[in-house]
Amino acid sequence: MKIYTVSFLLLFVLISCGRERLPEGVLNEDKMVEVMIDIHLAEGLVSTFPIHYDSSRMLYPMFEKEVFKKHQVPDSVFVKSLEHYMRDARKMDRLYARTIDSLHVIEKGVKNTKDELSQ
Incomplete structure (x- = not known):
């Protein structure tokens, strides 16, 4: 009987240690990394515009909407995903x-391209 109990517990541990389901x-x-890359690129682009901060805050949501459209991800799914990953500091890191x-x-790719064009 003891062998069955140990076997059952071992099986339970192995199953529970499997990949976490989202x-x-x-x-x-x-996918989250892909979207985050484009969001950061959009933020960087908007910050380079020669406009006031208030105007850039009005402009950024349009760029963000395009990022979600490009990746076919609703903004609500991105927010839910961000909240999920923020619960685990290691995953978010x-x-x-x-x-x-x-x-x-x-x-680096952009810098190399600029260097090649300037030569």
Whole structure:
């Protein structure tokens, strides 16, 4: 009887240690990073416009809407996903690390292109 109990507990532990399932309406990490990259690019673009801060705050939602449209993600799904990932600091840290790494790669690509054009 003891062997059955131990076997059952071991099976339970193995099953529960499997990949965590995402709740309905939450983006997976890869998709979340893609959207976050474009959101940061949109924020950066708006911040470069020679307009007052109040005007840029009015303009940014239009860019944000285009990001969600591009990725075919409703803003409510993005917000729900962000709330989900923010509950776990390690996951959120990993998402932002991936986002920042991707933004650095994009920045290097743009810089290299500018350097090539100026030569």
